[in-house]
Amino acid sequence: MAYPKLPSRTENFSEWYNQVVLRAELADYAPVRGCMVVRPYGWALWENIQQALDRRFKATGHQNAAFPLLIPLSFFEREKEHVEGFSPELAIVTHGGGKKLEEPLAIRPTSETIIGYMWSKWIRSYRDLPQLLNQWGNVVRWELRTKLFLRTLEFYWQEGHTAHATREEAEEETMRMLRIYEDFAVNEAAIPVIPGRKSESEKFAGAVTTYTIEAMMGDTKALQAGTSHFLGQNFAKAFDITFLDRDNQLKHVWTTSWGLSTRFIGAIIMVHGDDQGLVLPPRLAPIQLVIVPIWRNDEQRSQVMEAAQKVQALLQPTYRVHLDDRDHVTPGFKFNDWELRGVPVRVEIGPRDVAQGAVTLARRDIPGKPGKQTVALEALPQVVGPLLDEIHANMLRKATEFRDAHIYEPETYDEFREVIGRGWAYVWWCGSPECEARIKEETKATNRVIPLDQPGGEGRCIYCGAPAKVKAIFAKAY
Amino acid sequence: MAYPKLPSRTENFSEWYNQVVLRAELADYAPVRGCMVVRPYGWALWENIQQALDRRFKATGHQNAAFPLLIPLSFFEREKEHVEGFSPELAIVTHGGGKKLEEPLAIRPTSETIIGYMWSKWIRSYRDLPQLLNQWGNVVRWELRTKLFLRTLEFYWQEGHTAHATREEAEEETMRMLRIYEDFAVNEAAIPVIPGRKSESEKFAGAVTTYTIEAMMGDTKALQAGTSHFLGQNFAKAFDITFLDRDNQLKHVWTTSWGLSTRFIGAIIMVHGDDQGLVLPPRLAPIQLVIVPIWRNDEQRSQVMEAAQKVQALLQPTYRVHLDDRDHVTPGFKFNDWELRGVPVRVEIGPRDVAQGAVTLARRDIPGKPGKQTVALEALPQVVGPLLDEIHANMLRKATEFRDAHIYEPETYDEFREVIGRGWAYVWWCGSPECEARIKEETKATNRVIPLDQPGGEGRCIYCGAPAKVKAIFAKAY
Numbered sequence: 034m035a036y037p038k039l040p041s042r043t044e045n046f047s048e049w050y051n052q053v054v055l056r057a058e059l060a061d062y063a064p065v066r067g068c069m070v071v072r073p074y075g076w077a078l079w080e081n082i083q084q085a086l087d088r089r090f091k092a093t094g095h096q097n098a099a100f101p102l103l104i105p106l107s108f109f110e111r112e113k114e115h116v117e118g119f120s121p122e123l124a125i126v127t128h129g130g131g132k133k134l135e136e137p138l139a140i141r142p143t144s145e146t147i148i149g150y151m152w153s154k155w156i157r158s159y160r161d162l163p164q165l166l167n168q169w170g171n172v173v174r175w176e177l178r179t180k181l182f183l184r185t186l187e188f189y190w191q192e193g194h195t196a197h198a199t200r201e202e203a204e205e206e207t208m209r210m211l212r213i214y215e216d217f218a219v220n221e222a223a224i225p226v227i228p229g230r231k232s233e234s235e236k237f238a239g240a241v242t243t244y245t246i247e248a249m250m251g252d253t254k255a256l257q258a259g260t261s262h263f264l265g266q267n268f269a270k271a272f273d274i275t276f277l278d279r280d281n282q283l284k285h286v287w288t289t290s291w292g293l294s295t296r297f298i299g300a301i302i303m304v305h306g307d308d309q310g311l312v313l314p315p316r317l318a319p320i321q322l323v324i325v326p327i328w329r330n331d332e333q334r335s336q337v338m339e340a341a342q343k344v345q346a347l348l349q350p351t352y353r354v355h356l357d358d359r360d361h362v363t364p365g366f367k368f369n370d371w372e373l374r375g376v377p378v379r380v381e382i383g384p385r386d387v388a389q390g391a392v393t394l395a396r397r398d399i400p401g402k403p404g405k406q407t408v409a410l411e412a413l414p415q416v417v418g419p420l421l422d423e424i425h426a427n428m429l430r431k432a433t434e435f436r437d438a439h440i441y442e443p444e445t446y447d448e449f450r451e452v453i454g455r456g457w458a459y460v461w462w463c464g465s466p467e468c469e470a471r472i473k474e475e476t477k478a479t480n481r482v483i484p485l486d487q488p489g490g491e492g493r494c495i496y497c498g499a500p501a502k503v504k505a506i507f508a509k510a511y
Numbered sequence: 512m513a514y515p516k517l518p519s520r521t522e523n524f525s526e527w528y529n530q531v532v533l534r535a536e537l538a539d540y541a542p543v544r545g546c547m548v549v550r551p552y553g554w555a556l557w558e559n560i561q562q563a564l565d566r567r568f569k570a571t572g573h574q575n576a577a578f579p580l581l582i583p584l585s586f587f588e589r590e591k592e593h594v595e596g597f598s599p600e601l602a603i604v605t606h607g608g609g610k611k612l613e614e615p616l617a618i619r620p621t622s623e624t625i626i627g628y629m630w631s632k633w634i635r636s637y638r639d640l641p642q643l644l645n646q647w648g649n650v651v652r653w654e655l656r657t658k659l660f661l662r663t664l665e666f667y668w669q670e671g672h673t674a675h676a677t678r679e680e681a682e683e684e685t686m687r688m689l690r691i692y693e694d695f696a697v698n699e700a701a702i703p704v705i706p707g708r709k710s711e712s713e714k715f716a717g718a719v720t721t722y723t724i725e726a727m728m729g730d731t732k733a734l735q736a737g738t739s740h741f742l743g744q745n746f747a748k749a750f751d752i753t754f755l756d757r758d759n760q761l762k763h764v765w766t767t768s769w770g771l772s773t774r775f776i777g778a779i780i781m782v783h784g785d786d787q788g789l790v791l792p793p794r795l796a797p798i799q800l801v802i803v804p805i806w807r808n809d810e811q812r813s814q815v816m817e818a819a820q821k822v823q824a825l826l827q828p829t830y831r832v833h834l835d836d837r838d839h840v841t842p843g844f845k846f847n848d849w850e851l852r853g854v855p856v857r858v859e860i861g862p863r864d865v866a867q868g869a870v871t872l873a874r875r876d877i878p879g880k881p882g883k884q885t886v887a888l889e890a891l892p893q894v895v896g897p898l899l900d901e902i903h904a905n906m907l908r909k910a911t912e913f914r915d916a917h918i919y920e921p922e923t924y925d926e927f928r929e930v931i932g933r934g935w936a937y938v939w940w941c942g943s944p945e946c947e948a949r950i951k952e953e954t955k956a957t958n959r960v961i962p963l964d965q966p967g968g969e970g971r972c973i974y975c976g977a978p979a980k981v982k983a984i985f986a987k988a989y
Contacts, residue, residue: 061629063579064586065616070629073574073644080575096551097558101541102580102618102649102665103602108542121609124581126618128603129664130653138543140580140604140618151539151548160839166551170649171580175608186607187580361638 036369041308046252047180053302054181057311057374067179067186071295074374075182077319079189079295083169085221085317086191086293089213095165095193100147102171103138108146111271115145118238122174124186140173145239145264145290148194149272156196156286158277163206164196182299183256183511190294196269196286198278203287207263210291211244214259222297223314223428224248224304225436226258227506229482234466237290241265247482247506249436250303253456255481255508258300261291299511304432311375312397314428315421322348322417323376324356327364327383340387340410344380347413352421372397377424378417398424398431440506449495449507453478457508461492461501468496478507514847519786524730531780532659535789535852545657545664549773552852553660555797556776557667561647563699563795564669564771567691573643573671578625580649581616586624589749593623596716600652602664618651623717623742623768626672627750634674634764636755641684642674642764660777661734661989668772674747674764676756681765685741688769689722692737700775701792701906702726702782703914704736705984707960712944715768719743725960725984727914728781731934733959733986736778739769777989782910789853790875792906793899800826800895801854802834805842805861818865818888822858825892830899850875855902856895876902876909918984927973927985931956935986939970939979946974956985 039056040048054060059075062068071079087097103126109116124140127133141147152164173187193210197203211228218224226246236243240262248258268274269285278284305312315321326341328334341356348354355376357367364381371379381393392413396404408416439456443449449458453476462468462480469480472495483505494501517534518526532538537553540546549557565575581604587594602618605611619625630642651665671688675681689706696702704724714721718740726736746752747763756762783790793799804819806812819834826832833854835845842859849857859871870891874882886894917934921927927936931954940946940958947958950973961983972979 061632064583064625064628065579065581068579068581070579071577073576076576077574079577096555098551098554099549099557099649099667101543101546101548102651103543103546105542123607123609124604125606126602127605128615129601130655131599131601137606147542150542154539171577173580177608189577 036366039308039310039373042251042306049306049308050299050303051181053306053310053373059298059302059311060181062181065186067176069181069185069187071189074319075298078298078301078313078317081317081319082221082297083191086213086217087167087169089217090167090191090193093165093209093213095167095195098166098168099170100141100144100151100168102141104141104144104147106137106139108150109139111146112239112267114267115239115271119143119174122176124173124175142172142174143290143292144168144172144192144194145268145288146272149268149274149288152196152274152286153272156274156276159198159279162196162198162276162286163202164194166195167191167193180299180511182295182302184296188295190292193289193291195289196274197288198276198284198286200265200287203265203289204263207242207244207261207289207291210289211246211259211261214246214261214291214293217293218246218248218258219429221314221316222301223425223432224258224300225429225433227482227484229484229486229506231260232466232469232480232483232505234469235480237262239264239267241267245482248300248304249439249457249508250300250511251306251435252303253439253508255457255506255510256296256300256303257481257510258297259291259293262289264288264290305428306375307400309369309400310373312428313375313377315377315424318375318377319353320355320374320376321353321421322355322378322380323371324354324380324382325364325367325371326356326358327381329384333384336387337382337384340392341382344382344392344410344413347410348417351414352417377421394420396420396424398427443495446495450476453507453509457481457506458495459504459506460495462503462505462507463494463497463499463501464503465494465497465499468494472496472507476507477509479510481506481508481510514844517786517788517851520729520784527784527786528777528781529659531784531788531851537776537780538659540659543664545654547659547663547665549667552797553776556779556791556795557773559795559797560699560775561669564691564695565645565647567695568645568669568671571643571687571691573645573673576644576646577648578619578622578629578646580619582619582622582625584615584617586628587617589624590717590745592745593717593749597621597652600654602651602653620650620652621768621770622646622650622670622672623746623766624750627746627752627766630674630752630764631750634752634754637676637757640674640676640754640764641680642672643684644673645669645671658777658989660773660780662774666773668770671767671769673767674752675766676754676762676764678743678765681743681767682741685720685722685739685767685769688767689724689737689739692724692739692769692771695771696724696726696736697907699792699794700779701903701910702736702778703907703911705960705962707962707964707984709738710944710947710958710961710983712947713958715740717742717745719745723960726778726782727917727935727986728778728989729784729913730781731917731986733935733984733988734774734778734781735959735988736775737769737771740767742766742768783906784853785878787847787878788851790906791853791855793855793902796853796855797831798833798852798854799831799899800833800856800858801849802832802858802860803842803845803849804834804836805859807862811862814865815860815862818870819860822860822870822888822891825888826895829892830895855899872898874898874902876905921973924973928954931985931987935959935984936973937982937984938973940981940983941972941975941977941979942981943972943975943977946972950974950985954985956987959984959986959988
């Protein structure tokens with residue numbers, strides 16, 4: 034049985050992506066347009082993402098809670114920019130229990146409004162602050178163009194919401210969470226990201242400032258992989274969230290919100306994947322090592338399977354291991370199958386390995402012979418940990434090199450137009466929304482991020498030539 | 512500052528319950544009728560429930576997945592009993608993205624239909640079976656009378672869904688999951704339950720057989736704490752889920768589903784709580800030990816706080832510990848506060864304890880002096896584990912004794928009427944739905960469970976006097 038090939042990434046990146054998601058059984062299309070089913074392999078990846086983030090949130094004092102799915106429509110109208118940003122995307126419940134509702138309800142597209150409402154009840158004094166909340170859940174936004182994981186009507190995410198007594202504290206929180214996303218992306222997902230600020234045109238509806246971690250996909254498009262918003266007192270004023278401060282004055286709180294969604298799975302696929310399929314970062318991979326036993330006859334089978342089970346028992350307590358004991362497919366089929374699914378390390382055990390008391394390890398990140406090594410059984414537990422770390426480091430290095438090789442610094446708008454389409458343009462920008470709008474219209478590139486890390490000095494805006502104090506990254510984006 | 516008292520359980524159980532939920536900050540009312548906000552303390556309890564169950568599901572080969580929130584309305588019409596059971600409770604989305612939808616969508620009340628639809632795409636051969644799936648998520652049912660945790664429009668749960676090649680396998684799975692719920696209730700929540708079958712009138716809409724674990728609350732009402740359904744081929748036929756078996760015949764699969772929800776938190780509150788508030792089972796309690804430092808002056812304060820932090824550091828790696836270092840409330844207030852919140856063990860540290868190198872442990876399950884002991888600091892880590900186990904065992908014993916003391920075996924219908932209202936009636940029942948319906952009409956008691964464990968032999972139906980082969984439990988219920 035020949036293993037069906039994927040479309041190549043260079044020929045058709047979009048179709049390669051869809052096929053990888055479907056064939057690796059990460060997700061499938063649901064019967065409702067634009068909705069997805071996250072299948073067990075995809076959900077196990079999301080659970081590992083959840084754990085890696087949740088650990089970080091709790092270590093910084095946040096607590097999880099659950100706010101309702103259904104929000105009175107009128108809540109959205111209280112914050113002007115928020116209603117403009119979200120109204121076109123709302124899913125509306127008009128009937129319940131066989132009756133028409135007096136007030137229609139929206140399925141939450143995000144929870145600032147409902148949490149703001151509850152805070153106005155809960156917060157009385159400075160002693161009730163800060164509120165450091167997070168919620169893992171589903172939200173719905175009625176998107177027109179959808180793509181599995183990247184943009185679906187319903188998606189899964191975490192949304193952090195915090196309220197503080199001072200502006201400074203809220204700004205610190207916004208930045209702390211941005212850095213946590215950066216740390217997560219780099220150290221768990223092996224994805225290099227550029228932390229920075231969004232322009233006024235690109236920020237979240239209702240935010241004072243939006244920060245993002247921006248990542249480059251394998252086709253050089255940009256993807257906003259996580260966002261952290263300083264909301265100022267916008268929602269505090271809209272929902273009248275006040276507190277009695279130490280100085281006995283009644284004040285509005287300062288709030289933040291920050292989110293990372295199942296879209297991040299799309300980033301993992303597009304940053305690391307190759308023409309054979311997924312390449313999953315070892316710290317998040319649902320299966321870190323897959324054991325593939327190889328035999329030709331029944332005698333070999335029993336020896337090999339015995340050794341395979343021993344290896345499984347050896348690694349199981351520390352690593353996520355799967356033994357592929359399927360009888361109806363060949364080892365070659367299994368190799369392809371687990372490569373498609375992006376398992377970081379394949380453990381091959383054949384009769385010769387058994388005779389030598391060894392196994393062969395094959396790395397997913399380095400295809401073919403250069404990624405293979407033979408390891409004695411007793412050395413295995415010591416070898417695997419460092420090997421997974423090395424794979425992580427190598428994936429991060431490759432992704433960083435690829436990204437850096439595709440960030441250009443065009444000096445003229447002509448050069449700018451030329452580099453957009455094969456990478457990012459890192460350019461001086463005067464700060465005007467008009468220049469951004471024109472660039473978008475003429476090149477489809479948007480202002481992705483104003484990196485926190487700035488060169489300093491001054492230049493001339495890539496579009497209008499006016500004096501410019503910041504450099505920004507423009508790119509086509511998901 | 513006097514600590515406000517709760518209503519007593521004997522005077523007004525319902526109001527006691529509401530006050531406990533609100534004041535212990537487990538949950539609050541949402542702005543939409545019948546919806547709730549689960550606050551951090553309540554959600555932490557739910558997370559511990561989730562972990563205890565998820566561990567058991569994964570150990571028995573189940574995988575988590577996520578199916579969409581929105582289901583085409585027409586899906587419900589495919590299974591006759593299912594549509595009758597759920598139609599009156601659906602929340603309907605009619606508009607999305609500012610437009611009227613061609614087909615209205617229901618917010619899932621449960622996911623048999625959408626999972627059935629996906630299985631009909633995924634399952635081809637016996638090699639694709641069994642499918643052992645579980646989903647953690649939210650569902651919406653438009654209930655008329657609601658109560659925090661016990662019955663809310665939106666609630667949180669897990670719903671397991673499995674598909675099998677044979678009837679026997681599906682029946683085994685149904686029973687396996689029922690036993691897992693029983694094990695969880697007894698060994699994690701210290702709640703004794705009676706596993707058994709639901710009558711035809713009380714079963715899940717679409718099931719062939721529904722099994723339940725039934726628990727007695729502190730007011731002697733019954734609560735269905737978890738259910739496991741054998742669905743036969745009902746959904747397989749409605750959604751045409753077929754597979755090619757080993758014998759080359761195309762067959763319909765056999766399915767099961769099983770669920771446990773945030774309602775279980777209501778059971779924990781009502782089974783264990785007392786007039787001081789919550790009494791949380793130690794294995795699920797968000798905080799297992801709370802350290803309360805006691806001092807009168809600044810000199811004492813620094814000594815006591817140092818000791819308190821040492822104790823915290825000592826216990827933190829193994830237990831969920833909280834140090835209550837609030838300065839603006841008295842130790843007495845804190846005692847009341849943590850009793851209300853049901854923390855299993857209070858660790859008191861005063862100047863005398865510091866001088867002795869000891870702490871005082873106070874048990875929540877045994878109020879006052881009999882529940883107190885002084886323990887030397889160095890012995891603490893050895894004492895706490897067994898103490899928490901003893902608290903668990905004591906809570907389970909107390910709940911079992913209370914329940915057993917309130918299960919009656921009336922011999923006549925007059926006796927039956929008399930015992931209903933102060934407990935459960937364990938009686939012979941002829942099996943006819945008519946007798947059940949009459950009993951319900953006349954006494955408000957429903958057939959809660961036909962226990963798996965039957966006495967054998969024969970008796971006479973408590974209502975009609977006809978020969979009866981099974982004994983069932985009738986009770987008023989939540």
